[in-house]
Amino acid sequence: MGRYIIRRLISILPTLIGVTFVIFMFQRLIPGDPAVAMLGEHATQENVERIREQFGLNRPLFLDREALVQGDLRGFFDSQYIRYLGRLVRFDLGNSIHRRIPVAETLMLRFPATVELAFLSMLIAIIIGLPVGIASAARRNSVIDGVTMIGSLVGVSMPIFWLGLMEIMLFAVFLKWLPTGGRLSSGVEVETITHLILVDSLLTGNIKAFIDALQHIIMPAAALATIPMAIIARMTRSSMLDVLQEDYIRTAKAKGLEERVVLFRHALKNAFLPVITIIGLQAGTLLAGAVLTETIFSWPGIGKWVYDSILGRDYPIVQGGTLLIAIIFLFINLLVDISYAWLDPRIHYD
Amino acid sequence: MTESTPEDIGVLDFAVREHRSLWLDAWRRLISSNTARLGMFIVGVFILSAVLAHYFWKYDAKTDLDYSLKLKPPNLVATEKIKSIHPFGTDKLGRDIFRRTVHGGWNSLRVGIVAVGISLFVGGLLGLLAGFYESINITYLERIFLMGLTGLFLGSLSAWIAGQPIQALLFTGLGVISVLLSNFLAGKNTRLVLFAGIGLLLGAGPALLVGPLVAVVCGFLGIIVGAILSMPMGGRLFSNIVMRLMDIILSFPGYLLAIAIVAFLGPGLEKGMIAIGVVGIPVYARLARSAVLSVIQKEYILAAQSVGEAHGRIIFRYIFPNILSPIIVQTTMGLANAILSAAALGFLGLGAIPPEAEWGAMLGDSYRYLTSGAWWAVLYPGLAIMLSVLGFNLLGDGLRDALDPKLRI
Numbered sequence: 001m002g003r004y005i006i007r008r009l010i011s012i013l014p015t016l017i018g019v020t021f022v023i024f025m026f027q028r029l030i031p032g033d034p035a036v037a038m039l040g041e042h043a044t045q046e047n048v049e050r051i052r053e054q055f056g057l058n059r060p061l062f063l064d065r066e067a068l069v070q071g072d073l074r075g076f077f078d079s080q081y082i083r084y085l086g087r088l089v090r091f092d093l094g095n096s097i098h099r100r101i102p103v104a105e106t107l108m109l110r111f112p113a114t115v116e117l118a119f120l121s122m123l124i125a126i127i128i129g130l131p132v133g134i135a136s137a138a139r140r141n142s143v144i145d146g147v148t149m150i151g152s153l154v155g156v157s158m159p160i161f162w163l164g165l166m167e168i169m170l171f172a173v174f175l176k177w178l179p180t181g182g183r184l185s186s187g188v189e190v191e192t193i194t195h196l197i198l199v200d201s202l203l204t205g206n207i208k209a210f211i212d213a214l215q216h217i218i219m220p221a222a223a224l225a226t227i228p229m230a231i232i233a234r235m236t237r238s239s240m241l242d243v244l245q246e247d248y249i250r251t252a253k254a255k256g257l258e259e260r261v262v263l264f265r266h267a268l269k270n271a272f273l274p275v276i277t278i279i280g281l282q283a284g285t286l287l288a289g290a291v292l293t294e295t296i297f298s299w300p301g302i303g304k305w306v307y308d309s310i311l312g313r314d315y316p317i318v319q320g321g322t323l324l325i326a327i328i329f330l331f332i333n334l335l336v337d338i339s340y341a342w343l344d345p346r347i348h349y350d
Numbered sequence: 351m352t353e354s355t356p357e358d359i360g361v362l363d364f365a366v367r368e369h370r371s372l373w374l375d376a377w378r379r380l381i382s383s384n385t386a387r388l389g390m391f392i393v394g395v396f397i398l399s400a401v402l403a404h405y406f407w408k409y410d411a412k413t414d415l416d417y418s419l420k421l422k423p424p425n426l427v428a429t430e431k432i433k434s435i436h437p438f439g440t441d442k443l444g445r446d447i448f449r450r451t452v453h454g455g456w457n458s459l460r461v462g463i464v465a466v467g468i469s470l471f472v473g474g475l476l477g478l479l480a481g482f483y484e485s486i487n488i489t490y491l492e493r494i495f496l497m498g499l500t501g502l503f504l505g506s507l508s509a510w511i512a513g514q515p516i517q518a519l520l521f522t523g524l525g526v527i528s529v530l531l532s533n534f535l536a537g538k539n540t541r542l543v544l545f546a547g548i549g550l551l552l553g554a555g556p557a558l559l560v561g562p563l564v565a566v567v568c569g570f571l572g573i574i575v576g577a578i579l580s581m582p583m584g585g586r587l588f589s590n591i592v593m594r595l596m597d598i599i600l601s602f603p604g605y606l607l608a609i610a611i612v613a614f615l616g617p618g619l620e621k622g623m624i625a626i627g628v629v630g631i632p633v634y635a636r637l638a639r640s641a642v643l644s645v646i647q648k649e650y651i652l653a654a655q656s657v658g659e660a661h662g663r664i665i666f667r668y669i670f671p672n673i674l675s676p677i678i679v680q681t682t683m684g685l686a687n688a689i690l691s692a693a694a695l696g697f698l699g700l701g702a703i704p705p706e707a708e709w710g711a712m713l714g715d716s717y718r719y720l721t722s723g724a725w726w727a728v729l730y731p732g733l734a735i736m737l738s739v740l741g742f743n744l745l746g747d748g749l750r751d752a753l754d755p756k757l758r759i
Contacts, residue, residue, distance in 0.1 A: 018598035026614060065511055076567070153747070157739035159690055161697050162713060162732030169725050180721075284603075291605050292694055296717070306606065307698065310613040318613075322606060330601045 005338055012330055019326045024084050026322075027315050056083050093320035098312060103320040107302065111324070112195035113183060114294070114301035118286040120198075120221040125228035126279065133236025133275075137244065138263055148233055155230025164223040164296040171219060178215050181298035188212045220297040224290060228282040235278045239271040246270075273344055280336035284329045376675075379752035386748020392741030396734075400455035409453045412705060416444035424726050439726035442719050443705075447712075447727060451734050454707040459738070461623050461692035461701070461708075466684045468627025469634050473596075474677060476631070477638025480592040482665055483585025484639070485646045489661065494529045496588065497579060501525025504575040505552075508568045512557035517568070520552045521575055528579045542580050549576020593639070596632035604629050608691055612700040619708070622701040626691045630684060637680050641673035648672075675753035682746035686739040693735045709735045 035051040036043060052058045060079050067075030087094070093103035136148035172180040179185060183197060190201045190209045198217065201210040243249065244267055252262045294304035302321050309317035380386045403409070424439040438447035488496065505521025528545065553572020557565040599607070611625035645651065646669070654664050695701035696710025697717070704711060709731045716727035 014594055015597045015601055018594070019601055022598060022602075026610060063511065065513065070561075153743055154736070154740060157686060157690075157736055157743050159693055159710075159713075159732060159735045159739070161694060162728070162735060165713065165717060165720065165728045165732065168720060169723075169728055173721055173723055174725075291609065292697070295698065303606075307609065310609060311699075318610070322602070322610060325603060325606060326601050329603055333601075 001342065004341060008334055008338060012334060015330060016327070019330070020085060020088065020323065021081075023319050023323050023326075024081055027319050056080055059083070088323075093323070094316035096309075096317050097314045099314075103316050106305075106317075107320055107324055109195065110300060110302050110305055113299060114287060114290060114303065116196045116198060117217060117220055117224065117290060117294070117299060117301060118283065120217055121224035121286055122228060122279070122283055124221060124225040125232055125282070128225075129229040129232030130236055130275070133233040134240060134263065134268065136233070137237045137240035138259070140241065145237075148237065152230040152234045155226050156234075158226050158230075160223050160226055161292040161296055163226060164220065164293055167219045167223060168296070178219055181216075181296070183213065183216055183300055184209065185212050185216075220293050220299055223296075224286060224293045228279075228286065231278055231282060232275065236271070236275050239274045240267055243267045243271040273340065276343065277336055277340060280332060280339065284332035284336075287325075287328055287332070376752045380748055383748045383751060385744050386752065389741050389744025389746075389748055392737055393745055396455055396738045396741060397459060399452055400459050403452045404456040407449075407452070409449060409707070416440075418444060420444045423724075438730040439724070441712075441716065441724070441727045447730055450707040450712060451709070451730050454709045454712060454731065455734065455738070457619060457702055457706065457708040458689055458692055458696075458710070458735070461619060461626065462685050462689035464623040465626035465630065465688040465692065466681060468624065469630030469684065469688075470677070470681055472627075473631040473634030474638045476592050476596075477635035478642055478665060478670065478673075480589040480635065481639035481642025482646065482661070482669065484589035485643060486585065486655070486661070486664075488585045490529070492661070493532075493584070494526050496585075497525035497529045497583065498522045499525075500583070500587070501575070501579055504578065508553050508557075508571045508575070511571070512553075512560050512564055512568050514556045514560070517552065517556055520556075521549075521572075521579070524548060524552060524576065525579050532582060542577055545576040545580030546573045547576070549573050549579070552576070589639070592635065596635045599629070600632045602629075605691065605694060608695060609698065609700060612695060617700050617703060619702050619706070622692055622695045625695070626688050629691070630688065633684065634677070634680065637676060638673060641676050642669055645669060645672045679746055679750040679753060682742055682749055686742035686746065689735065689742070690739050 035048045035057055039047055039051060049058075057080070062079050062081050064076050064079055067078070091104050093107070095102055096106070132148050136142075136145040139145055168180050171178045184190065188209050190197050190206060190213070191204045193200050193203055197213040198210065201207070201213055249262060249267060252266050253259075257266075290299075290301060291303035291307050293299065294301045295307055298304070302325065306318055306321035306325070309315070309321070381390075420440065420442060422436060422440045422444075424437055425435060434446075436446050436448060438451060441447055441450075483492075499522075501521040501524050502518055505518040505524075508521070509515050509517035524545070534541070549572035550569045551572070553575070554565045554569030557568035602610075608622075608625040608629045611628060612621050615621040615624065651664065651668055654668050659668075692701060693708075693710030693713070696708045696712075697714040699711070699714055702708035702711045704715070712731040713728065713735075716724065716731070720728065
């Protein structure tokens with residue numbers, strides 16, 4: 001198992017390098033000179049040159065031929081891409097162009113907001129999706145099953161940004177029960193420990209802030225949970241249906257076991273594997289892909305920040321955020337693979 | 351006693367039964383399913399209304415503006431105040447939302463279809479070739495082609511560093527020779543050393559003319575390239591390269607990559623099509639590859655190989671028709687996804703350029719005056735997105751049941 005994990009870790013290295021390459025090229029290919037972007041339109045030629053020198057923007061992209069011909073091996077590798085990789089290894093993602101703050105620090109500050117939202121959505125999706133899937137498999141072709149199948153198909157087809165807008169319309173504009181967006185109302189303060197506001201407010205016993213935070217997170221979490229919920233319900237149903245046809249289920253029923261025991265002890269355990277895979281993959285998507293939901297609910301997470309930066313042409317943020325998201329995505333998929341091999345003894349990992 | 355015909359007994363003998371093709375069978379299963387019929391109906395209504403509106407109901411988004419009708423709720427009968435009928439109400443600029451929703455369908459569906467076309471063509475072809483060459487021994491000619499190309503590709507780096515294009519050709523030649531002499535010292539380490547040595551000569555030799563350090567670097571590269579070329583590489587190499595490239599695309603979450611591509615290309619419907627199409631490529635590549643791998647072991651492929659059919663013919667005559675069903679299903683579902691992504695891009699202001707009518711862009715527009723309480727401006731465009739996506743998903747579900755009754759997800 002240990003060897004399998006190490007091998008899988010090594011196997012994502014080329015992909016990781018490919019990802020850095022794509023992100024690097026992406027920034028280089030975007031029209032416009034980064035030095036001019038940093039200084040503004042009215043910068044003098046001299047200042048532009050100075051910035052280019054300072055950030056190594058006058059170096060070649062990958063390898064410096066000229067330096068090699070002149071016998072300078074160090075200079076040969078002193079290129080923009082290699083420098084970029086060097087900075088990445090030191091967790092230096094550069095500074096935001098507009099606000100001049102380090103990207104890495106802000107990413108770490110914003111990441112908990114995304115994690116909090118993704119985690120709560122996943123929780124909602126599992127708590128509802130799993131039982132519904134089991135119930136509809138147990139009562140195949142019943143009314144419950146029909147409603148689940150149609151409901152899950154509608155859920156998969158749901159444009160979540162529209163759902164989010166409708167939620168705001170109903171609960172925030174017409175009923176005025178919930179706030180339209182943000183993470184906390186202004187004036188409500190929470191001592192930061194983990195940067196997860198729900199956790200922090202509970203830890204410090206600040207119930208008022210907890211309720212306020214809950215009111216803010218519930219709409220985006222519900223919107224974000226829709227698609228994973230539908231997918232989990234469908235997957236659970238089909239996986240359970242497969243298992244319920246097995247001989248050992250018939251044996252268990254023939255023994256006179258209660259249906260509940262057969263369903264949860266015998267069937268669910270074996271039907272769980274594909275469901276876990278789906279949950280893992282969806283968790284990756286949630287952590288990474290909440291751009292739309294975060295934008296609609298002004299949720300201060302990574303997705304919204306990256307999107308705002310794309311519009312504002314603040315490329316270090318776009319690069320850093322995209323890289324972080326891609327790496328998280330890769331590692332969650334890797335974890336899913338490994339857990340698969342770990343949970344299913346039939347899979348050989350050599 | 352009269353003789354009973356098969357019809358009387360109610361059982362048709364196989365010989366008597368009318369001939370039905372595989373596709374006809376699938377079609378009958380499809381139209382016998384309620385969900386598929388519903389899906390077909392929804393998809394049909396949307397496509398028909400979009401096409402008819404585009405050709406027969408003139409609409410010019412640029413001149414459509416009437417402040418006197420600003421944000422009017424839906425009405426089905428004309429009144430004193432509002433003389434025109436707006437079944438879906440009007441938006442901030444007094445534009446009829448019903449009209450814009452119907453016309454928006456043309457843009458939204460078009461983006462979906464073109465995007466899926468791009469991913470299907472590129473991804474499907476790559477996956478087909480990757481799956482095929484992964485499991486079939488490649489022919490002599492293909493091996494020469496592959497190794498020559500590998501040599502050319504790897505040699506180009508050395509050629510670029512030394513500034514001598516001739517090196518790329520030399521390494522191409524080395525790749526070809528490696529195939530021609532594939533039985534020479536096969537499986538022995540001597541072969542590796544020999545080729546690495548030749549690589550050193552090819553790399554360092556011409557580079558010496560440029561400078562000593564260049565020669566060292568190029569020689570080092572040459573050793574690696576030579577060693578790689580000495581190994582018997584086959585189709586697995588090709589498949590590996592393609593699938594790793596797909597992994598790279600897949601490691602970016604879909605929406606984000608599409609947004610990034612549009613940010614790079616600039617907003618616009620066409621750019622959106624390309625972005626969504628590129629993001630979808632790996633899905634079809636993986637699907638096509640795994641489908642090929644599942645049919646390639648079948649006897650009919652072996653039979654085709656043993657009678658000496660060309661590889662291209664095997665791929666397109668024997669494999670392609672047999673992996674068509676999962677691809678058709680995925681394409682239908684993919685259309686649903688592409689429409690959703692297109693709307694998302696439009697919503698973020700990265701798709702259709704205003705004032706053009708497109709569902710996502712219409713929602714993005716209404717987002718700005720959400721607090722005014724104009725629910726109709728939010729409800730109808732979103733409903734159109736959801737229903738059309740649902741239609742394609744229903745149809746895809748039905749198609750899967752019809753084309754492959756064994757599959758059930």
